[in-house]
Amino acid sequence: MTRQAGPPQQRTLATALPGPKSQELLARKENAVAPGIGVTVPAFAAEAGGGVLVDVDGNSLIDLASGIAVTGVGNADPVVVAAVAEQAARFTHTCVMINPYESYVEVCEQLNAITPGEFDKRSALFNSGAEAVENAVKIARYATGRAAVIVFDHAYHGRTNLTMALTAKNMPYKQGFGPFAPEVYRVPMSYPYRDGLTGPEAATRAIEAIETQVGAQNVAAVLIEPIQGEGGFVVPAPGFLPALSAWCTESGALFIADEIQTGFCRTGDWFAVNHENVVPDLITTAKGIAGGLPLAAVTGRADVMSAVHPGGLGGTYGGNPLACAAGLATISRMRELDLAAAARRIEALAGTRLRALAATTPSIGEVRGQGAMLAIEFVRDGGEPDAALAKRVAADCHAAGVIVLTCGTFGNVIRLLPPLVIGEDLLAEGLDVLETAIREAASEAA
Incomplete structure (x- = not known):
């Protein structure tokens, strides 16, 4: 170490x-x-x-917590600190939608290069994991023209209204905060310790629920954590994720990997989906991306990411220059170390x-x-x-x-x-x- x-x-x-x-x-x-x-x-x-x-x-x-998987490179890593200090001395904010800056583009280039898939990609930057997930759903609905989003038992995706709807656990995340966003459908997760099913068996169970309760033609996206975080670090049985990904391809739905907690070397690879060679259409990242500064992203197929009209994505602070400097330094340190x-x-x-x-x-x-x-x-x-x-x-x-x-x-x-x-x-x-x-x-x- x-x-x-x-x-x-x-x-x-x-x-x-x-x-x-x-x-x-x-x-x-x-x-x-x-x-x-x-x-x-x-x-x-x-x-x-x-x-x-x-x-x-x-x-x-x-x-043994890393601020919930955030400070993977260590807290106050000297290279990250130096990069943030240098950027702060030049400028702290312009809003990338007003006056863009190179570091935002460079972070997107890095994400396009290291995320799974050899195809052409695009990225958009945000502040938090919940924002990234919410925007991934927006993009998926826009690109497919469909409304339904499939999520799983034990899932956690955030604390905004939409991401609370996507999240499974009531207390403390959802109690008293409804009503929640519609067109979210929950199906069984592969939980080998508790269900005893193989990955393909668990996938068949989930897919049957989707097709009978929602209808494949209505599904914009299947959204899943490759290893569930808040839900108990549930690792699906081998074959579960590939089967879901293949079903998405066949049905015209998008496969979204929520790698907010699992991403950036946490599971022994850059991303957890790499362990089974699963290539998502969209991937959301945050937490470990910037050594403790607030940065998140949606990265995915260029045709999907480019479907949304100009101005349809953004936010005042998304991809803040200090966070981008930290992100670039963090990715560099992950490679170096x-x-x-x-x-x-x-x-x-x-x-x-x-x-x-x-x-x-x-x-x-x-x-x-x-x-x-x-x-x-x-x-x-x-x-x-x-x-x-x-x-x-x-x-x-x-x-x-x-x-x-x-x-x-x-x-x-x-x-x-x-x-x-x-x-x-x-x-x-x-x-x-x-x-x-x-x-x-x-x-x-x-």
């Missing part, structure tokens, strides 16, 4: 968490910030880099340990994932989701100075998203803490 500039790469607990300064800030937050903005780890950040985050009380925490290979090394270390732990821990139903996108599903009574155990394990990790996240439709999954530049010793220490937390919590729950 590559050592990053910044704070020492070690776990240090100077205080109990949260420390006194974080407690003061939490009180200020309560009086100033809308309570709908929750907090997972109540330690206010002061500095971060490599695989650690240092809080305002001097606690140094091992970061070969972070796809780094993700595979993380899987070899962490995945091996976690699967060995699962073999002796009945409370672990499954360890799954690809690359540096790994998850542990906790169960009881032969497969019933155990959200309480996942919550307890996460809390114990946080108290011990290791940042992990929970997820899953049932809230019973812990997900690991370490920076791709994390040192192996630091990762091993974080896994030691996680393993201890799992063993202790599982023993008490037995």
Whole structure:
């Protein structure tokens, strides 16, 4: 692994968490910030880099979350910081639709080159993953002249009105925020641990639901995360994605890969669809694209992307020059450091340990994932989701100075998203803490 500039790469607990300064800030937050903005780890950040985050009380925490898969190149990577600072000194904004700038074009050129498919492509830049997904749906509907969008059980696609409709989980994402956008249809996902189906079998089930409940001739797009994120890091069985992609080609629908969490080397390749040689018509990206700055994109077939009339896509801040500078530097660093290979090394270390732990821990139903996108599903009574155990394990990790996240439709999954530049010793220490937390919590729950 590559050592990053910044704070020492070690776990240090100077205080109990949260420390006194974080407690003061939490009180200020309560009086100033809308309570709908929750907090997972109540330690206010002061500095971060490599695989650690240092809080305002001097606690140094091992970061196995990367700001939800955003800081793959490490927080405050020096090359990214320098690129942003240089751009900020020249200009911070013009709005690309008023006065364009070269870095926007260059980001699009890079995306067109690295995303799957040898055909001619075009890209458009936005601010967030939800914006990218929403615009991908707009483009698909415009290009096909159809309205229906197919999504899947356990899916997460964002928090705007349309992307809430696309998202499966009610709490906390949808409760009380309806009515939602129409012409969104949900079908079963391939979830090997829970359905026991092969990829082709699960695809047949999903396609039959589409054809009988929606009608192939009405489908503008099938939208899917190649590995589901918030829904529990669900990895579809081999053959599921290729079968859906082939059906889209046959039916005239567009296949949209939501690679917002999986993209940019996270799964051991530039994009998760590459693992099965699936080539989407449109691909959405965000999170890991720009080292922490807000940047997102839709990239796809030139004929599809060019269907929309001039002015039909855009936004005041989309492809902001600072974000574009960060994006170009981040992509360069991913190539230079070969972070796809780094993700595979993380899987070899962490995945091996976690699967060995699962073999002796009945409370672990499954360890799954690809690359540096790994998850542990906790169960009881032969497969019933155990959200309480996942919550307890996460809390114990946080108290011990290791940042992990929970997820899953049932809230019973812990997900690991370490920076791709994390040192192996630091990762091993974080896994030691996680393993201890799992063993202790599982023993008490037995």
